[in-house]
Amino acid sequence: MSERDEAKTGDVARPAPTPGEGQVWYSDDPRDIGWVRENIPCQTACPALTNIPAYIQAIMEKDYGRAYEINREANILPGVLGRICSRPCEDVCRHGEPGNGTPVDICHLKRSASDLKDTGHRINESLYAPSGKRVAVIGAGPAGVAAAHDLSLLGHDVTIFEREEDPGGMLRYGIPAFRLPRDVLHVELHNALRLGVELRTGVEIGNEAGQTSMTQLRKDYDAVLLTTGAMAPVDLPLSGGEGKDDPTSVKGVEYGLNFLMELHRGMKKKVGKRVAVVGAGFTALDCARVAKRLGAEEVTIHIRTAEEYIPVTKDEIFETKRESIRIKGLRTPGELLVDENGALRGVDFVQNRLGGWRENGRRQAVAIDGSEFVEPCDTLLIAIGQRTVNDFLDVELELDRWGSVKTGEGGRTSIDGIFAAGDFVAGPTTIIEAIGNGRNIAGGIDHWLMGRQRRRQVVRISPVEGPLRERSFDFIERQDMPTAPLAKRTRKLTREVETGFDEELAATESKRCYLCNLKYQIDVDNCIYCRACIEVAPKNCIKLVEGVDIREDGTYGELRETKKWDEVGAIWIDNNECIRCGACVMVCPTNCISITRNEFVTQDI
Amino acid sequence: MVEAIHNVIIGNGSAGNGAAVTLREADPDCHITIITMGSLPFYNRYDLPRVFRGCYDWREILVHPLSYYDDNDITLRRNSRVTDVDGRNRMIAFAHNEAMHYDRLLVCAGGQGYLPEDLSDYRDLMSGFGSFEAAISTYKALPAGGALIMLGGDMIGLDLARTLTDTGYRVVLLANEYTFWPHKVQDDERDGFINALEHMGVEVIDGVHPVAVEEGEAGKPARRVVFEGGGDVLGDVVMPSYGLSPTAEFMLGSGVDIERGVLVDPTLHTTDENIWAAGDVCQIWSAEDNAYRFYYGWNNVRLMGEVAARNVTGANTAFEGLEDERLRIDKKGHLSSPFWEH
Numbered sequence: 001m002s003e004r005d006e007a008k009t010g011d012v013a014r015p016a017p018t019p020g021e022g023q024v025w026y027s028d029d030p031r032d033i034g035w036v037r038e039n040i041p042c043q044t045a046c047p048a049l050t051n052i053p054a055y056i057q058a059i060m061e062k063d064y065g066r067a068y069e070i071n072r073e074a075n076i077l078p079g080v081l082g083r084i085c086s087r088p089c090e091d092v093c094r095h096g097e098p099g100n101g102t103p104v105d106i107c108h109l110k111r112s113a114s115d116l117k118d119t120g121h122r123i124n125e126s127l128y129a130p131s132g133k134r135v136a137v138i139g140a141g142p143a144g145v146a147a148a149h150d151l152s153l154l155g156h157d158v159t160i161f162e163r164e165e166d167p168g169g170m171l172r173y174g175i176p177a178f179r180l181p182r183d184v185l186h187v188e189l190h191n192a193l194r195l196g197v198e199l200r201t202g203v204e205i206g207n208e209a210g211q212t213s214m215t216q217l218r219k220d221y222d223a224v225l226l227t228t229g230a231m232a233p234v235d236l237p238l239s240g241g242e243g244k245d246d247p248t249s250v251k252g253v254e255y256g257l258n259f260l261m262e263l264h265r266g267m268k269k270k271v272g273k274r275v276a277v278v279g280a281g282f283t284a285l286d287c288a289r290v291a292k293r294l295g296a297e298e299v300t301i302h303i304r305t306a307e308e309y310i311p312v313t314k315d316e317i318f319e320t321k322r323e324s325i326r327i328k329g330l331r332t333p334g335e336l337l338v339d340e341n342g343a344l345r346g347v348d349f350v351q352n353r354l355g356g357w358r359e360n361g362r363r364q365a366v367a368i369d370g371s372e373f374v375e376p377c378d379t380l381l382i383a384i385g386q387r388t389v390n391d392f393l394d395v396e397l398e399l400d401r402w403g404s405v406k407t408g409e410g411g412r413t414s415i416d417g418i419f420a421a422g423d424f425v426a427g428p429t430t431i432i433e434a435i436g437n438g439r440n441i442a443g444g445i446d447h448w449l450m451g452r453q454r455r456r457q458v459v460r461i462s463p464v465e466g467p468l469r470e471r472s473f474d475f476i477e478r479q480d481m482p483t484a485p486l487a488k489r490t491r492k493l494t495r496e497v498e499t500g501f502d503e504e505l506a507a508t509e510s511k512r513c514y515l516c517n518l519k520y521q522i523d524v525d526n527c528i529y530c531r532a533c534i535e536v537a538p539k540n541c542i543k544l545v546e547g548v549d550i551r552e553d554g555t556y557g558e559l560r561e562t563k564k565w566d567e568v569g570a571i572w573i574d575n576n577e578c579i580r581c582g583a584c585v586m587v588c589p590t591n592c593i594s595i596t597r598n599e600f601v602t603q604d605i
Numbered sequence: 606m607v608e609a610i611h612n613v614i615i616g617n618g619s620a621g622n623g624a625a626v627t628l629r630e631a632d633p634d635c636h637i638t639i640i641t642m643g644s645l646p647f648y649n650r651y652d653l654p655r656v657f658r659g660c661y662d663w664r665e666i667l668v669h670p671l672s673y674y675d676d677n678d679i680t681l682r683r684n685s686r687v688t689d690v691d692g693r694n695r696m697i698a699f700a701h702n703e704a705m706h707y708d709r710l711l712v713c714a715g716g717q718g719y720l721p722e723d724l725s726d727y728r729d730l731m732s733g734f735g736s737f738e739a740a741i742s743t744y745k746a747l748p749a750g751g752a753l754i755m756l757g758g759d760m761i762g763l764d765l766a767r768t769l770t771d772t773g774y775r776v777v778l779l780a781n782e783y784t785f786w787p788h789k790v791q792d793d794e795r796d797g798f799i800n801a802l803e804h805m806g807v808e809v810i811d812g813v814h815p816v817a818v819e820e821g822e823a824g825k826p827a828r829r830v831v832f833e834g835g836g837d838v839l840g841d842v843v844m845p846s847y848g849l850s851p852t853a854e855f856m857l858g859s860g861v862d863i864e865r866g867v868l869v870d871p872t873l874h875t876t877d878e879n880i881w882a883a884g885d886v887c888q889i890w891s892a893e894d895n896a897y898r899f900y901y902g903w904n905n906v907r908l909m910g911e912v913a914a915r916n917v918t919g920a921n922t923a924f925e926g927l928e929d930e931r932l933r934i935d936k937k938g939h940l941s942s943p944f945w946e947h
Contacts, residue, residue, distance in 0.1 A: 098689035098698035098858075306864035308857055321722035329864050330897070351896050354862050371895040486723055487816060538702075 410444020
């Protein structure tokens with residue numbers, strides 16, 4: 001069924017084969033590509049397409065360096081993302097489906113690969129010959145750094161222009177050190193950029209004196225990539241202050257993003273005793289937790305809907321609450337209350353009820369007339385979102401209806417040779433989305449510069465001798481992430497809250513992964529239809545089928561199940577139900593059940 | 606033949622059982638399944654303090670005789686924890702990897718004792734009182750005449766406190782904003798109620814914030830509660846008493862609206878046409894308050910179960926909570942609360 005070619009040269013993501021394995025195939029058959037997309041939901045959900053089962057298996061084998069490198073093939077900052085990722089993979093982990101328990105702690109396992117690997121372990125990079133092309137990247141945030149790294153691997157000379165003193169963007173200036181230690185960030189950024197990327201910090205792009213213009217950059221470089229992110233706060237017009245609708249005209253009111261950025265630039269920040277934070281994202285929670293560490297006695301986060309619907313991880317909410325920060329739902333701020341000295345004394349809120357769903361998948365909040373109430377506070381941090389800024393551009397790029405730069409295939413803007421990626425295009429997303437997008441656009445730039453696509457994605461299929469899991473693994477509870485003692489953690493801004501898995505915790509958690517990249521398949525020519533596999537299967541995973549539909553795109557479709565023996569065309573393992581326990585393999589009297597490892601790799605064309 | 610409707614009730618407290626009996630009266634042919642995490646049939650949690658008066662046999666606090674479930678053709682599934690509800694496919698998933706179909710679902714899962722997140726590291730050093738087993742465990746941990754340190758002091762805890770002081774134990778209450786929960790006590794009333802507690806024999810320490818619970822040193826009481834900024838208090842048992850938080854986590858993926866609890870309209874209907882909720886787990890829309898609110902206490906909760914069940918079977922009755930929710934001081938100078946009535 002697959003194009004079982006011998007391995008082509010240049011695959012950059014080949015994990016070391018398990019001893020005793022046989023021949024390896026590479027396939028571009030739509031059925032194999034579709035199988036990987038549908039059967040490894042965690043990888044498919046990851047914007048960077050991280051090979052999650054492979055790195056978790058490496059952790060299970062205590063090969064942390066390999067686990068780290070498998071991560072790095074998709075995501076250049078494993079130690080960073082292992083701490084602060086929004087974890088779309090865990091939302092779709094099959095261990096979290098009803099009846100299966102809770103999702104595997106994929107994110108913290110990623111961190112354990114970083115924490116537990118040997119000091120000075122060998123980093124794998126696969127370099128292309130120099131192309132002689134020069135690329136300027138504007139912005140050293142996650143999208144810019146990811147793109148610069150890939151463009152550099154692909155042989156191009158890359159220069160990053162960064163406004164701030166240090167690279168990292170939101171990672172450095174938005175996320176507090178108690179969630180993301182700066183030494184971890186520094187090492188991984190350095191690893192990503194040390195292949196020859198030139199980093200120029202403190203450089204402003206614009207038309208003012210002392211600034212570098214886009215027009216000039218476009219002349220000096222073969223391609224320019226814009227990755228300046230969404231680094232401005234969304235305005236919240238609140239009445240009550242002197243500056244009409246500008247809440248920051250009131251003493252004690254700040255935008256949360258500015259508050260965090262100034263703090264991380266080294267400014268001394270102060271908060272009052274009673275701090276209110278308005279907003280429901282990671283920035284809002286970070287503001288609240290920073291305020292607590294700056295000495296606030298009472299910190300409350302006010303959200304428009306309810307905790308269930310806010311786009312942050314449950315762990316983050318729990319840790320925030322553990323630090324005695326309250327989260328109060330169903331309320332919208334309306335007016336600032338100011339004392340005779342012009343300082344904030346409270347916020348007038350209106351009570352909400354839940355409404356329907358918005359287009360972006362978020363819940364609506366509907367204000368209830370006549371339900372205003374006052375929350376006293378002396379500091380208000382507003383963190384209701386972020387937006388892009390493009391007033392530094394001296395070239396006229398086509399914009400979309402939200403005012404962001406419009407891009408087409410491969411990140412191309414309306415001006416030839418200027419590309420854009422990350423939050424600068426999509427608006428505020430997540431770090432992993434920015435990295436994934438940065439890398440994709442780097443591929444697009446390479447295609448444009450070289451005049452042809454140089455890499456493609458195929459499925460690497462390798463035989464596996466026997467089951468790699470035990471049924472008992474299915475009953476292991478998700479391991480809790482150890483944390484710093486409460487009494488100490490809020491005394492310092494830089495004390496990391498989550499302390500990481502040790503080897504034992506990492507090994508235990510890694511066993512929970514179903515290893516969905518393993519494909520169990522019954523050879524119908526050798527099957528004697530004894531039903532032994534069906535009898536031992538713990539789930540409804542082995543099915544009698546008349547056949548399997550093939551979709552228009554060539555991928556597998558619906559299984560046509562039957563209960564009539566005279567209609568049975570095959571016994572089929574439904575890998576969407578299979579938990580890879582191996583019970584079927586153990587009882588099969590004819591050894592007709594094979595296991596292969598199926599994973600995406602990149603090949604040269 | 607029309608297949609009987611399967612009504613599933615999650616929760617075996619007064620709301621769930623109030624609902625079950627109402628459902629049975631309304632539809633003699635329906636299937637009724639009650640699911641509970643506990644191991645005992647329906648008992649009266651307000652009777653739990655009786656373990657300190659010599660009631661050690663769970664049979665003595667059962668609300669109904671053991672034959673009740675058989676007599677009413679109600680299936681009771683004990684020791685069964687629901688992990689997920691799939692509202693679209695009307696399926697319930699259990700922790701023991703079983704799935705169950707329902708036609709109509711009543712969520713009466715109640716609440717669990719809230720422990721502030723900043724004290725969660727010390728959970729293992731504290732005692733609970735939310736089940737018969739926990740009550741017996743606390744009874745065994747508290748030596749005769751020993752001291753129980755109560756953190757917060759909600760009305761469930763204070764119900765126990767009045768039994769303890771009456772039976773020769775010491776109760777040291779670390780009072781805070783949770784004291785008297787769920788009563789909303791005005792500032793000018795609070796001192797009077799604190800005095801009443803002291804009159805009842807409760808030793809009140811007001812204005813301290815516990816930050817840690819530790820094991821006591823050898824030869825001293827078994828527990829030490831450390832205060833923010835210094836100071837401590839010693840006792841044999843530490844019990845958090847910070848009110849209830851709804852047991853609604855298993856409903857997060859169900860599709861129904863949730864804030865702190867399951868959100869329902871005044872008829873106790875959720876946003877899913879086949880799911881109702883009653884008791885401590887639900888927040889009911891109150892047009893009067895312009896907000897969702899909780900109603901507590903045996904009588905409220907029982908009534909909610911009955912109203913929800915009537916609406917499941919086709920009625921459209923709005924729940925009206927009991928009007929009198931005021932905390933009082935009786936003629937003896939003791940506290941008196943409608944939440945203690947059952």
